[in-house]
Structure formats: structure tokens, C-alpha cells
Amino acid sequence: MTPSIQATDPCVHCGFCLPTCASYRVLGTEMDSPRGRIHTLKAIAEGELSLDSSVAVHFDSCLGCFACVSACPAGVRYDELIEQVRPQLNQVELRNPWQRQLRKLLLGLLPYPGRLRALLQPFRFYSGQNLQKLARASGLTRLFGPELEAMEQLLPSLSSASFGPDLFGVFPALGPRRARVGLVLGCVQRVFDPAVNAATLAVLQANGVEVVLPEGQGCCGAATHHQGELEQTRELAKDLVQRFEDAAAGQPLDAVLVAASGCGHTLKQYPQLLNGESGFSAPVLDVHEFLISLGLSEHFRSRLKPLERKVAYHDACHMIHGQGIRSQPRQLLMTIPGMTLREATEAGVCCGSAGIYNVVQPREAAALGQLKATDLATTGADVIASANIGCSLQIRRHLAAQGKIQPVLHPMELLAESAGLLSAAAPAAANNS
Ligand code: SF4
Ligand code: SF4
Structure with missing residues (x-):
């Protein structure tokens, strides 16, 4: 050291x-x-x-x-x-053999959406269904130990969109093109909450942004980076960079965007992680900081319809402490007519998600998750906004355990809802048919 x-x-x-x-x-x-x-x-x-x-x-x-x-x-x-x-x-x-094997399993699974989807196939008929409620109520899930119980508790309902295919292609700007960007889908986000990427894409397009999504894009390496597995992180990073370079097809990107702050923090560290080897040729930006710096288009603003809701925005640690982004998500939420912002009293304290922490350190993570859920619910908000998939899963778990009914949505989903952009149909790319 x-x-x-x-x-x-x-x-x-x-x-x-x-x-x-x-x-x-x-x-x-x-x-x-x-x-x-x-x-x-x-x-x-x-x-x-x-x-x-x-x-x-x-x-x-x-x-x-x-x-x-x-x-x-x-x-x-x-x-x-x-x-x-x-x-x-x-x-x-x-570490003891169980902790080593658990970490090996998680880091061999989470960064690879294909493997994760294969493992999750049987759970389509379990998560969100009566069988899951029965297993939890009977205490069956506790029999497998705190780590596996935590995994089960974090498992969201899985829709067919969770199983792909992933969005890819070039998605045109609606109206005059104001920017051309790449969008990182995130490995866990695309499987456990695919609606976030769909909403982000729709909001960007409606703001005059052309979006490039490489075919077969993988993981950015955030989960492995967080665990100090640097060789695996570099392999994932190099593959992701190459896929974006190929998909950009010689036309420069103005930025590479991401809508999950845990990923954004690692993506912004590629220059150090890759140690001088070539990284993205465009700057990496969180989608909120990009939209605030670009400015919402007049066309988009004119679409926004009132959402009469009280929202508490949860500051993800890798957003507020890791990237210094605090005001931009709040500013975007406040462009929605009728929406009012509620502030939690302990906004800067971690929710306990922290990559795979809530599985490998389940007791400490659960204590923090309970504190966070209580803090957010006490604001009186009727919806929680979270811009990091790990936090969203953790907060949903602990709100549900406390019998709270507030949904946890990404700010892009709320913007897309207000702008009338939510649709069951997958958006069409210009060139991925
Ligand atoms: S806050 Fe004080 S104790 Fe903590 S790291 Fe900084 S100098 Fe050290
Ligand atoms: S858990 Fe404590 S020591 Fe670790 S990064 Fe957070 S504030 Fe710092």
C-alpha cells in the first residue's frame, strides 16, 4: 500500500x-x-x-x-x-471461501447481460408473482442465508423487455438535429429496468438529439471496478470503447451519455483506468448534465403536460459525491409543470446499494436501505426519483418492506411521461432493421 x-x-x-x-x-x-x-x-x-x-x-x-x-x-x-x-x-x-465464490459468481454474471438473462429465465414465472409472495411470507427465502435472501429481495418483476433484444442502431433526432451522442445502456439497467433506457432515448430524440447505440454493447465495468478487479474492468472498457467507435462509423459523437450514475462514474475514469490506451474520443456525460448544458428544446418544452406529483429526488452517491452532479436532475424535474420537489433530510447518505455491496454485506446494506426508505417516505413525496439502477432496486426493496407504495422512477421516465413519450412499442432506429 x-x-x-x-x-x-x-x-x-x-x-x-x-x-x-x-x-x-x-x-x-x-x-x-x-x-x-x-x-x-x-x-x-x-x-x-x-x-x-x-x-x-x-x-x-x-x-x-x-x-x-x-x-x-x-x-x-x-x-x-x-x-x-x-x-x-x-x-x-x-476473505472466506463463501465470500470469494459469491463475488466470483456476481462478477461473472452481472457484467454480461447474456449470462444474466439466461440465469433469470426461470425467474420470469416467479418474480412479481404469487409464488414469490408465498415464498417470502413463508420465510422460505430466509433459509438460504442473508446473501441469497438479499438477492431474492432485490429481484424486480421481469418483463419480456428485460430479456432483450437490446436497442441498437442510429435513432434520429426529432426535428432539427442539435447533437449526436452515444448512449451506454448499462448491463444491470437494461435487464432489471429496461424502461429507463427507452425513456432516455425518447427524451433525447425529442430534444433534437441523434442517438447511436452500438450493436452488442457490453458492460462499462463499473461493478468490477468497484471491486478492484482491474484487469476485467479494462477488458470490458476496451470492448465498449471499440463498439462505440465502430458504431459511430467515422461521424464524430458530441458525447457518450449514460443514465446510470454508477456507470457514469466509472466511464469518466476510463483515461486513468486505460492508462493512456485510447478511450472514448467524445466526453462522457451523465444524461442530466448533458441535457442541462444543451438546454431543453422548445419543441420538447411545448409537449410537457402537468404531472401533479410531489417528488423526492434521491442523490446517488456516484452522482453527487462521485461526479459532483446535484442540481441538474432537480432542474430537469422542475421543468415538469405541476411537479413539486421534496427534499430528504439525509440526502447525502448512501442507500446501501453500492454495486454488489447489498448482496455481499447484506446486514449493513439492509440497515442503510431501511434508513433511506424511511427518510424518503417521510418527505411526503408520492414518487421517488432515482438516477441509478442499483439505488432504485435497493430503495424499492425497502419501501416495499415498510409497506410504502411510492413508485421509484428515473427522472427520464418522469420527463418522458410528461412529454407523452411513453409507449409500449420499442423506438425505431434508422438502420437496425
Ligand atoms: S474529515 Fe477530518 S478525519 Fe475525515 S478524512 Fe478529512 S481530515 Fe481526516
Ligand atoms: S462508506 Fe464511509 S469511508 Fe467508505 S466511502 Fe462512504 S463515507 Fe467514505
Whole structure:
């Protein structure tokens, strides 16, 4: 861990980061706080401590939410520290065999939509059906242990759109073309909430944006990046970049967009991850920051119909702390006539999703999910807006467990609904017939 130690120097141990830290919030121990982990890193670097399994567990408890980075007055880059530590946590001796196999299974499955869809086929007749309700009510799902129970609890209803085919082709701008972009579908988002990409595409087109979707696009590598599996991340990243370059067919893109903030955070780190190898030739932007910087078109604004709803926007950690994007999703939601915004009191605290954290650390994640669901519901909102698929699944799970009925929708879905763009039919590309 030698490279990390200089980055710990600015820490003055003030503890301002502690109240914002999700792991400290639920575990309450200094070793599970940013200040404690920084202290541990220094002790390891100075030879006073070694990274064994009893120490590693306190790094595994970190969600990588980066709330501590936003809170730190001394400018400590804890995000850079934990990213340097994570690959070292994958050493065989640091986790028990069950945790190793679970992570291997998840990282061999989630980044590959084809594999994930094959595994989920039998669950079409389970998720959202009476059988699922029966299994949960009977306590059957608890028999498989907290990790598998968490997976079951997070499983959403699966529609035929969850099983593809994926959108691909060049989707023309409606009206005069104002920009030409690529759109990253996200591996989990396209399977577990395909309506988000359809809504995003429709909103972009209606704003005069031509959208390029490469055939066979894969995963951006966010899940593997978050777990310090850097070789796998680089392979996924290189494949994705190449597919966008091929699909752009020599006509430059103004931006590569994404509507899942966990993916956006990793996509924006490609220059460092790919270490000088060529990445996207266009800038990577979250769809909200792109639309605010482009400006909604007059045509689109004229389509917006009132939605008389109270909305609480959930700040995903990789959006607010990882990308510094806070105002743009709120600004877009506020363009919808009749919509009012409700603010949660703990908007900057992680919901417990954090990539695969809510499966591999199910107890801590569930405690955070309960806090988040309560906080959002207490705003009095009748709809929750979330721009990250992992957060959406986590919040839906815990709202449902509390008997709350608020739907969790992506801001693009609310914009598309207001603009009358929601349709059961898949949008048509200009060249994918
Ligand atoms: S990381 Fe920053 S906020 Fe936390 S104890 Fe150190 S200096 Fe204070
Ligand atoms: S990244 Fe989040 S969970 Fe980890 S130390 Fe920082 S605030 Fe705590």
C-alpha cells in the first residue's frame, strides 16, 4: 500500500467525515470510518500492522460512497485511497471461501447481460408473482442465508423487455438535429429496468438529439471496478470503447451519455483506468448534465403536460459525491409543470446499494436501505426519483418492506411521461432493421 500513504497525509483527524459515513453510521466503530481506515493505512505503511483478514474486513465494510470526500475540509482523497486498496483485498487469504465464490459468481454474471438473462429465465414465472409472495411470507427465502435472501429481495418483476433484444442502431433526432451522442445502456439497467433506457432515448430524440447505440454493447465495468478487479474492468472498457467507435462509423459523437450514475462514474475514469490506451474520443456525460448544458428544446418544452406529483429526488452517491452532479436532475424535474420537489433530510447518505455491496454485506446494506426508505417516505413525496439502477432496486426493496407504495422512477421516465413519450412499442432506429 505504499502509494496510498502520501494521500493520507492531509488528514488532520478532525472527524468531520464521520457523520456522513454510511459504514460508520451502521457499525459505529472507528475502524469502519474513513478516519479509522486512513489511520489503518498509515499503520500498515509504517509496518505496525499487516493487511490480514481481520483488517481487510474493515475495508470491505466501506461502501465506496465518497460522502467522506465531500465532507472533508482538508481535501483528503479517500476515493483514491480506497481504489488503491481494493485490488489488494482480492488476495485469496483475505476473505472466506463463501465470500470469494459469491463475488466470483456476481462478477461473472452481472457484467454480461447474456449470462444474466439466461440465469433469470426461470425467474420470469416467479418474480412479481404469487409464488414469490408465498415464498417470502413463508420465510422460505430466509433459509438460504442473508446473501441469497438479499438477492431474492432485490429481484424486480421481469418483463419480456428485460430479456432483450437490446436497442441498437442510429435513432434520429426529432426535428432539427442539435447533437449526436452515444448512449451506454448499462448491463444491470437494461435487464432489471429496461424502461429507463427507452425513456432516455425518447427524451433525447425529442430534444433534437441523434442517438447511436452500438450493436452488442457490453458492460462499462463499473461493478468490477468497484471491486478492484482491474484487469476485467479494462477488458470490458476496451470492448465498449471499440463498439462505440465502430458504431459511430467515422461521424464524430458530441458525447457518450449514460443514465446510470454508477456507470457514469466509472466511464469518466476510463483515461486513468486505460492508462493512456485510447478511450472514448467524445466526453462522457451523465444524461442530466448533458441535457442541462444543451438546454431543453422548445419543441420538447411545448409537449410537457402537468404531472401533479410531489417528488423526492434521491442523490446517488456516484452522482453527487462521485461526479459532483446535484442540481441538474432537480432542474430537469422542475421543468415538469405541476411537479413539486421534496427534499430528504439525509440526502447525502448512501442507500446501501453500492454495486454488489447489498448482496455481499447484506446486514449493513439492509440497515442503510431501511434508513433511506424511511427518510424518503417521510418527505411526503408520492414518487421517488432515482438516477441509478442499483439505488432504485435497493430503495424499492425497502419501501416495499415498510409497506410504502411510492413508485421509484428515473427522472427520464418522469420527463418522458410528461412529454407523452411513453409507449409500449420499442423506438425505431434508422438502420437496425
Ligand atoms: S478524512 Fe478529512 S474529515 Fe475525515 S478525519 Fe481526516 S481530515 Fe477530518
Ligand atoms: S466511502 Fe462512504 S462508506 Fe467508505 S469511508 Fe467514505 S463515507 Fe464511509
